[in-house]
Amino acid sequence: MEVDPQQAFEEILSSEKYLERLSSMASRGAEAFTLDFEDVLSYSFELARSLVDKPDEALKHASNAAMQRLRVASPGYADQVKGITVRVSQLPEVTPIREIGAKHIGKLVMVEGIVVRSTPVQPLVVVAAFRCRACGEVTRVPQEGEFLRQPYRCQNPDCRRSGCFDFVESESEYVDSQSLRIQELPEELPPGQIPTSLDLKAVGSDLRDAARPGDHVKVVGIVRASSTFMPKGGSPRTLKIHVDVNNIVPVSREPESLNISPEEEAKIKELAKDPWIHRKLIQSIAPSMYGNEHIKEACLYLLFGGVPKKLPDINVRGDLNVLIVGDPSTFKSQLLRYVVSVAPRGIYTSGRGTTAAGLTASVVRTEKEGVTLEAGAMVLADRGVVAIDELEKMRPEDRVAIHTAMEQQVVPVAKAGIVATLNARTAVLAAANPQFGRYEPRRTVIENINLPVTILSRFDLIFVLRDVPDKEADAKVSRHVLGLHRTRGASVQPPIDQELLRKYIAYARNITPVLTPEAEERLHEFYLKMREASSDGSMAITLRQLESLIRIAEARARAALRAEVTAEDAEAAIQIMNRSLQDVGIDLATMKVDVDNILTGKPKSMRDKLMVLLDVIVELQKETGLVEVKAVLDEAERRGIPASECERLIAQLKREGAVYEPREGYLKKT
């Protein structure tokens, strides 16, 4: 028996639940409401199928039915609204983005992904008003499709001309619209594949900014094919697919459980009981790469991460940031790729970024869509790990934004009318090449890497990897590699295989370990000892390092699935921190700590001279506003800094952004 679809929808909408939803529209001033797909499905399989197969038609019936019901629920409001947009809650199945194709055109689908770009909200013309140039009469034309359609004829019966018309902006009708692009989730991307993306068009004020770049969403919508340009006298045969959004459902970005089966959970718990679990885990990271256990250990802690804390005034990140500086032939890139492959959510990128958005975010202007905001790698890796190879090659824009991204874990954007704050709660594993081609042990880390101190100080651990010929070590590496080939990899079977390791990490990340008094005591002692050793004025260990130690200790507890951070965890954290400090040039054996020297890359005397110079500039500035370079040189000379050196120091201050040159030959302190 044929059922009238509108009547069918009216019956569905007559339940208590929908009457309430419809009445609440009036109080919110809303023109859209949500229909739960399950209700349609349980009412009639046929009706549900027509909603999926012929959504345009079915939604029109649903909308008419909703209007009928609204007249019952709130008659007053029904008279005010022009129509009701029916949004479908969720479909039973997600269609993978890479499978969307010709057979889906005109159908209702649900896709899932991460928003990578969005335009600001733009007005979309729904009814265009055109004024006839001959008689001045205004004709209104309802709009559909990509291009503005003009009237065929003037509607003035005395005129009836078919041109020319002028578009009348003020008398046309608009709705809010926004273009978005979503991309496959990084964790669902087959290894080595480039993510596929899909363009979306969201129309309606209730969908305004419903999703920002970096958000994980499910989108219900109708697949459309459209031409990107209008050729004269015909239509192109190949069309571009996009989805007209019907509904956007945000999905939480909490660390997923990755579908861990009860058997796997038992296996994970069993593994964690092993007193040597940390060793086993370290051996399971990049097993075919020989040595550098301390770096693998650091990567392990990075994968598990510490616990983020929400203090009343600030948020303290739980994610660890690790930097490896090393000679080109070392195993940095391989290690980075491996870590990304076992991270529950991981993205590998290079400092340059693999997309126009780079590492953080960017506002780009395209001819078709105008201004768009695009999410970079750190935003896409939100709640995961981002591995950045060749960090020193990052774009100038990223150099500025990465500070906030690494410390506050957000990327603020305010450019070309777009104001947004994107989440970037991610652990950063970065690798950098030395700027002289090889690592120069006589120089400081800062001199070796061409990166500002402010960025380096955002890393919890920094390691130096040097490719130095060493007979004994070389022999071991050679044996290791040859053995690998002879046994076809059997000699490096990791204790925990890659897939299980990934699940182990995802599982452990749900644990929130707490410091025991013993662990706290151990860290406290260490911190005080370091502070004391550096109390001669050359500021060294700061609270930043203490926070790093806590994160590392927490990560180590998580790795053993423990809810308590023990003294042993604290000790291990101190050990690896010591190793990192040693690598950057701090000798803990003699407790000769001079982080000032190391982390600023300036000998103390030079630093003093810079201070003198800054003082001079500030003093002169008080007198004259802008300061002539020549005056600075004269004054500095009087205070014992020769002019030739002074020029170099001024250049240094400019590089650091402490002073700038507003006019040729003049300086100003920032």
Ligand SMILES: [Zn+2]
């Ligand atoms: Zn006319």
